[in-house]
Amino acid sequence: MRVALAYDLRDDYRAMGYGEEEVAEFDSIETIDAIDTALCGLGFSTERIGHLGSLLPRLIEGARWDIVFNIAEGLYGTAREAQVPALLDAYRIPYTFSDASVLALSMHKALCKRVVRDLGIPTPDFATIASVHEIDSIDLPFPLFAKPLAEGTGKGVCAASVIADRGELRSVVTGLLARYRQSVLVETYLPGREFTAGILGTGADARVIGVAEIILGRDAEASVYSLANKELCEERVHYRLADDDEARQAAEYALAAWRGLECRDAGRIDLRSNADGVPGFMEVNPLAGLHPTHSDLPIIATLAGMSYNELIRSIMDSTLARLGEAGPSHFSRTGA
Numbered sequence: 449m450r451v452a453l454a455y456d457l458r459d460d461y462r463a464m465g466y467g468e469e470e471v472a473e474f475d476s477i478e479t480i481d482a483i484d485t486a487l488c489g490l491g492f493s494t495e496r497i498g499h500l501g502s503l504l505p506r507l508i509e510g511a512r513w514d515i516v517f518n519i520a521e522g523l524y525g526t527a528r529e530a531q532v533p534a535l536l537d538a539y540r541i542p543y544t545f546s547d548a549s550v551l552a553l554s555m556h557k558a559l560c561k562r563v564v565r566d567l568g569i570p571t572p573d574f575a576t577i578a579s580v581h582e583i584d585s586i587d588l589p590f591p592l593f594a595k596p597l598a599e600g601t602g603k604g605v606c607a608a609s610v611i612a613d614r615g616e617l618r619s620v621v622t623g624l625l626a627r628y629r630q631s632v633l634v635e636t637y638l639p640g641r642e643f644t645a646g647i648l649g650t651g652a653d654a655r656v657i658g659v660a661e662i663i664l665g666r667d668a669e670a671s672v673y674s675l676a677n678k679e680l681c682e683e684r685v686h687y688r689l690a691d692d693d694e695a696r697q698a699a700e701y702a703l704a705a706w707r708g709l710e711c712r713d714a715g716r717i718d719l720r721s722n723a724d725g726v727p728g729f730m731e732v733n734p735l736a737g738l739h740p741t742h743s744d745l746p747i748i749a750t751l752a753g754m755s756y757n758e759l760i761r762s763i764m765d766s767t768l769a770r771l772g773e774a775g776p777s778h779f780s781r782t783g784a
Contacts, residue, residue, distance in 0.1 A: 451492045452513040454520045454532050454543075455480055456499045461523075472675060473521045473601045479739040483517065486760035499523075500531055507539050515767065516543040519735060526598040526630070527552035529735055544767045546712045546734040554709070554732045555598050557633050564729045567708040569701050571729040572722075574635035580625060583618050591637040594620050596628040600733070602675035604628055610637055610671050638728055640721025642673060643695060645702035646736075646748035648762045650712040650770055656699040658752035660744065661690040681742065689751040698727035705729055713766040714759075716745055 456474040480496065487494050495513065497503050499520060516536055522528025530548035537548060546554075554560050558576045565571050575586055576597060586592075592611040596604040604624055611617050617634070624632045642662040649655050664670070668677045668684035677684045690698075702717035715734040719727040737743030740756045749759045 449492050449514045451487055451494050452516045453496045454503055454516050454518045456521045482740045486757045490761055518543040526556050529555050542771050544713055550711055550734055554734050557597055557731055564705050569705050569729050572636040572638055576631045576633055577621050578631045580622050583621050588636055592634050593637040594632055594634045596624055597631040597633050602678045605672050605674045607669050638720040638722050642720045643698040644744050645699055645717045646745050647706050648714050649766050654706055656703050658748045659690050659695045659699050660687045660748045687747050694725050701727055714763045
């Protein structure tokens with residue numbers, strides 16, 4: 449089977465003049481090498497395509513593949529993660545992970561939280577602020593937590609994101625609006641334990657492979673799983689596989705959210721507990737990072753006793769199972 453790899457490489461965008469924060473969501477060459485090696489080891493024939501700007505001309509020229517292993521994050525727009533899947537849908541080319549509708553919804557954190565709340569899953573009360581004129585209308589109890597509406601990898605999150613009063617609210621939100629040129633999500637701050645649940649599979653076949661508790665070290669930026677802490681996670685963060693009652697409740701909520709949002713194949717759900725120890729939904733990552741040792745999902749898999757190759761195999765197995773229900777018969781793995 450011919451598998452194309454669609455991705456956004458940090459080095460490509462650095463060469464275009466983008467800064468380190470701008471490329472934070474994109475992948476390193478080590479990640480692409482690891483995925484490619486794992487797929488080849490499973491018997492797939494691979495071709496590296498790269499970002500949307502490289503994929504589109506190939507499609508116009510008539511290039512086709514049996515499946516696209518898609519981890520492209522996109523560059524512009526709230527629905528940027530949905531751009532490559534939408535294009536592949538238009539050309540009727542199957543791909544890994546969630547479809548365009550899920551990826552567009554999940555990037556808009558407020559819309560996603562409304563759906564999750566409708567599913568009956570706890571999520572902290574929230575509001576969105578599109579301009580400085582709306583700041584004074586916020587009627588949520590302090591402390592609050594503020595972050596950009598449509599960013600990932602902890603961008604825009606730092607110790608100052610935990611807000612104690614109206615003065616801090618105005619200062620932090622004004623800064624985020626100016627820096628990121630998008631609305632700001634403000635929600636009730638949850639002071640309890642922080643979890644990320646790794647999930648494999650689709651629909652009824654989805655399962656939580658492990659719930660990792662995120663424990664910040666002494667050298668970490670306090671109280672938040674920020675961009676700085678994520679980039680330096682090897683020195684600042686300890687990941688512990690948790691299996692107590694609170695973690696099991698987090699796993700239950702995570703799986704319900706995953707199925708309710710109709711996410712596919714693999715990803716993560718992030719949760720944090722309130723003062724009473726009840727986990728609340730924070731956000732979903734249906735296009736999770738796949739660096740073997742630096743990204744949360746492979747870290748969870750390793751803690752759960754699953755090798756990186758087994759993780760990639762499970763992702764492909766889930767994708768192929770979906771395609772086998774409605775796709776052509778030649779979608780089967782060869783040489784594995």
